[in-house]
Amino acid sequence: MQITRQADYALRAMLYLTRLETDKRAATNQIAEVQKIPPSFLAKIISQLSLAGLIHTSRGARGGVSLARPAEEISLLEVVEAIDGQITLNECTLSDDACVFDEKCPIHDVWCESQAVLVNKLRTTTFASFVA
Numbered sequence: 001m002q003i004t005r006q007a008d009y010a011l012r013a014m015l016y017l018t019r020l021e022t023d024k025r026a027a028t029n030q031i032a033e034v035q036k037i038p039p040s041f042l043a044k045i046i047s048q049l050s051l052a053g054l055i056h057t058s059r060g061a062r063g064g065v066s067l068a069r070p071a072e073e074i075s076l077l078e079v080v081e082a083i084d085g086q087i088t089l090n091e092c093t094l095s096d097d098a099c100v101f102d103e104k105c106p107i108h109d110v111w112c113e114s115q116a117v118l119v120n121k122l123r124t125t126t127f128a129s130f131v132a
Contacts, residue, residue, distance in 0.1 A: 004083065009037045010083045012037065013042065013065075025063065054078060055068050071126060073126065074127050080122060087118065088115065
């Protein structure tokens with residue numbers, strides 16, 4: 001399993017915003033330059049993060065991007081799912097009907113347990129944990 005490049009860029013952008021002083025905004029071109037994200041790609045990511053309620057955007061000379069909530073209230077999981085959708089290691093983890101082997105599949109429990117561990121780690125890791 002590998003998250004998309006877009007989700008990786010979104011995580012980097014959120015990390016950048018986390019490190020800003022409280023009540024400060026960042027210009028998207030500044031985020032793109034520092035985090036090495038193609039500006040056109042970042043524009044799409046910013047839009048998705050804004051729609052998910054994770055960031056605020058404002059236009060104009062004094063505009064920019066900022067976190068919509070405190071960093072301790074935003075998890076890695078929220079960002080990844082805002083970009084990539086629900087995390088699934090295998091389609092059978094979403095629905096028992098997805099597997100032709102039903103409950104007889106010896107690997108099903110491993111997929112479900114592994115996914116639960118990953119999702120829990122991303123859910124319990126907030127952006128505040130990266131700021132010291």
